[in-house]
Amino acid sequence: MELSEVTVYAKGGFARYEDAKVGLLTHGLQYGTGCFEGIRGYWVPEEGELFLVLLRDHYERLETSAKILTMSLPKSVDELLEITVELVLRNGYKTDVYIRPFAYKAAEDVGVRLHNVPDAFAIVPIPFTHYVDPNRGLDVCVSSWRRMDDTMAPPRAKITGLYVNSALAKSEAVQNGFDEAILLSHDGHVSEGSAENIFIVRRGVLYTPDPSQNVLEGVTRRAIMAIAHHELGLEVVERAIDRGELYAAQEVFFTGTAVGVAYVASVDRRPVGDGEMGPITKLLSSLYARIVTGREPRYLEWLTPAYASARVKV
Ligand code: PMP
Numbered sequence: 446m447e448l449s450e451v452t453v454y455a456k457g458g459f460a461r462y463e464d465a466k467v468g469l470l471t472h473g474l475q476y477g478t479g480c481f482e483g484i485r486g487y488w489v490p491e492e493g494e495l496f497l498v499l500l501r502d503h504y505e506r507l508e509t510s511a512k513i514l515t516m517s518l519p520k521s522v523d524e525l526l527e528i529t530v531e532l533v534l535r536n537g538y539k540t541d542v543y544i545r546p547f548a549y550k551a552a553e554d555v556g557v558r559l560h561n562v563p564d565a566f567a568i569v570p571i572p573f574t575h576y577v578d579p580n581r582g583l584d585v586c587v588s589s590w591r592r593m594d595d596t597m598a599p600p601r602a603k604i605t606g607l608y609v610n611s612a613l614a615k616s617e618a619v620q621n622g623f624d625e626a627i628l629l630s631h632d633g634h635v636s637e638g639s640a641e642n643i644f645i646v647r648r649g650v651l652y653t654p655d656p657s658q659n660v661l662e663g664v665t666r667r668a669i670m671a672i673a674h675h676e677l678g679l680e681v682v683e684r685a686i687d688r689g690e691l692y693a694a695q696e697v698f699f700t701g702t703a704v705g706v707a708y709v710a711s712v713d714r715r716p717v718g719d720g721e722m723g724p725i726t727k728l729l730s731s732l733y734a735r736i737v738t739g740r741e742p743r744y745l746e747w748l749t750p751a752y753a754s755a756r757v758k759v
Contacts, residue, residue: 494750
């Protein structure tokens with residue numbers, strides 16, 4: 446399906462992507478004053494089902510992001526869940542999808558601010574496959590760009606303008622021959638990737654930067670911490686991580702809605718372990734893949750089955 450023909454949700458109703466336009470001077474575009482989510486849906490042909498992953502968690506984070514920007518969403522989280530399911534069905538998607546809900550400051554005038562500017566909201570769903578090649582490890586570097594600090598603009602909110610930080614780091618990394626960047630926080634501790642949270646394994650313990658390290662509080666991060674604890678009985682520790690620990694770690698991997706679990710093969714040209722996917726990453730990655738495709742009954746509550754939800758309504 447052409448993007449122009451995708452059905453989107455905008456201005457309180459459903460419309461074709463092509464017909465849902467924003468004006469050139471829109472605040473959200475000019476000043477980055479908006480917030481968004483990225484949500485994955487996995488199509489499972491054997492079941493004729495499209496599973497939307499941790500939908501409520503994403504909309505709750507969007508609500509928090511909006512609150513931080515003194516914005517409000519036009520609908521409750523419950524209503525947004527329903528609209529999202531309807532949107533997927535209206536597009537008749539029978540493929541993996543990526544859903545992008547966003548709220549933005551909608552005035553078309555000049556003057557940066559948050560107050561006295563109306564908010565607007567939209568959801569765009571698109572077909573999606575892989576963000577990174579799942580079959581090979583990522584060669585990553587520590588970025589020369591530091592992660593935006595909470596005293597500048599809060600990274601715990603998924604704010605549109607903050608992605609300048611991610612884009613600078615990602616492009617620098619790729620143009621220098623790496624796949625991805627790891628950003629350090631202002632005080633030099635490991636923060637996260639350009640669009641992923643990071644985990645390391647040392648002596649069988651799983652470590653990830655704690656939320657005060659300017660990370661986005663990732664939905665997948667939380668899911669992986671729960672799986673590691675409940676399914677593998679691993680000790681999971683949130684704490685500051687030094688750059689040197691990236692080099693010393695037996696395993697390093699990223700988590701995110703787009704990447705799922707992606708293993709890091711090298712950091713700053715130093716191989717992680719033997720450069721292959723480590724055993725803990727392997728277990729977490731395959732469990733996560735099974736969970737998001739509805740093959741682990743204990744975790745079905747993490748999923749919204751779009752087509753079954755529609756049948757229930759009828
Ligand atoms: N950090 C950043 C900066 C991100 O953009 C993302 C992707 N949303 C993540 C971490 C991972 O978060 P999640 O698991 O919620 O997708």
